[in-house]
Amino acid sequence: MSLPRCPRCGTANRVGSLYCNACGERLDAEVSITTCPNCGVNVPAYSLYCHRCGAKLPQAAPIVNPPPPITEGAAGEGEPPAESDVISLDQMAQPVLGAEEAAPAPFAEAAPAALLPETIPGEPAPEATPLLPPAVSLQPAPETPVTPFLRVRPPLGPPAEPVTVPRQGRGGETWRLLLYLALAGAIVVGVLFPRGLSDTTGVVSPDVRALYDAVEALPPGATVVLSFDYEPSTVDEMQPLASAITRHLVQKRAHILAMSLLPQGPALAQTVLEQAARAGSYQYGPDYVNLGFLAGDEAALATLGGNLASAFSSDFVRGQDVSSFAAVQAMPRIGRADLIIDIAAGDVTVRRWVEQVQSRQKVRLAAATSAMATPMTFPYVQSGQLVGLAGGLPAAAQYEQLLGYEGPATRGMTAQSLGHLVLLLAILIANLWLIASPRRSAR
């Protein structure tokens, strides 16, 4: 069974859908396609800029409305369009001859199909469809016929001349290999010799300071909810952050209720909690409890407005009723928490906490995210919905500095610094090469 693909973004949708789940385009819309004169990738004709190389496109054509229904007796209207006017999926998916190999979209290539959940029961799982350019994503299965509502027409006006772009050649591959080797070498050196560039003295971001101050202001015996919403894939960036914050909470003698919206979260949380508990002589039960995994994302967070015991039937460690723990008895409802800290690798989870918990329960919420998610989380700090924000390994190193100890984040800054320097050097060399070669800069 072939899944209908969006003519605009290429996402596979369920059979029978009228609109694309990713971009909202009508699946039966006819989208004119043109080619970028700079890199040769297929782009919708209404685009002003190429989504791959950013070059300005010559002329944007409006979306062609679906053709009017064919009526009997109208001369010529009942005839199928000329074959040359129709571009099949095969033609639309193929890049222009001679175009250089498409650079992999970073997050797309790192998500092999085997890791994607196959959650549509009764149907074969769709192919992995990250948001790649149409030239890469619209590769049909060999047996997939061209369905009528995916018929596309050439752009309005004179057809674009095919652009012949020379292949990248072995020189480009060599540079990429050198870059990879240099990056790997820099990180290995940084890990083996962590004391070189790890001095973070005097550099603390205001948002990290705000998070630190929010924890510092907690009275002894305060109850704090920690949500460990990250997976092992981001553990090297998030675990130091989680460890630093948990250590601070133990120093303040706060009761910690840990939970997670991800199945892998509770195990990661337990590692952090046990480490902090050993350092601060904390006991499981009176001082901290691992409530475990809560399924349902937004819906699960919405249920937290009620009794915690109804949301979590048993804890993660002992499997006993959560209401039997003193730490939970001190805070039966999440609205009574003194502070909630969401430790999340992605901004979507933070947004869910803001929408479902902070806005409804009016509790103080802070976040610790990966560096990748921090830009999308800043608006919530500026609106006052988050009382503090720490993003990435540098923020973890700054937090350790504020606490006065040298932890894994501080030691990791050497490797990160060397990696950044290698990248900057590569960018500098590439631009000097571009400037020095007029022919290359003219392309």
Added chain:
Amino acid sequence: MRLLRGLAVFLVGLVGTIILLDFYISQTMLDEVGRTLVEWVTILAALALVLGLINLLRVHGARVAAGRSGWPYSLALLGAVIVTLVIGLGPGSGGANDPALNWIFTYIYAPLNAGVFSLLAFFVASAAYRALRLRSAEGAGLLIAGVIVLLGQIPLGGQLSPALPDARDWLLGVVGAAGARGIIIAAALGAVLTGLRVLFGIDRHYLDKDQ
């Protein structure tokens, strides 16, 4: 069939409206009904995990049985799933916190997951190397911003100049946040439209058989 479809659309619309009203109106009975309905969602979400597992076993089991391309990998996946399930659910198991299960998670799953994700570093480096070029005015702006953020993120940047971390904070907190706000608002509007389509059955019709 039309009657059933209409009934399905009505039920979805009714439940969605109740939960939506519960978000904005504080009323005891509405709160109770809304909370109960949302709790059903968490139960269904947990069930969805089970359905996903069943589908995984079915798809990969069929691949192994038919000997299709990649069947050894499917066999390895099935083996890993069965071993983990037996350890976690079998007699004498400690449940989610079982020591054997924790060992698998800590020494097999977590390192593999982290290792695969760490490949991103090379893809991002390659993408930055290709994207941050002085090809145009916009490209120059992107290049300057990229260099400031790359330097401002590391301690060395602060030692070179105190202005670098401040510039990085400004870029992310002002310029980047402005763009992020636009994306968040647009995504929210899109979610409202998609939600309305789902509630009113404008998109894929409920109970329709697959074509």
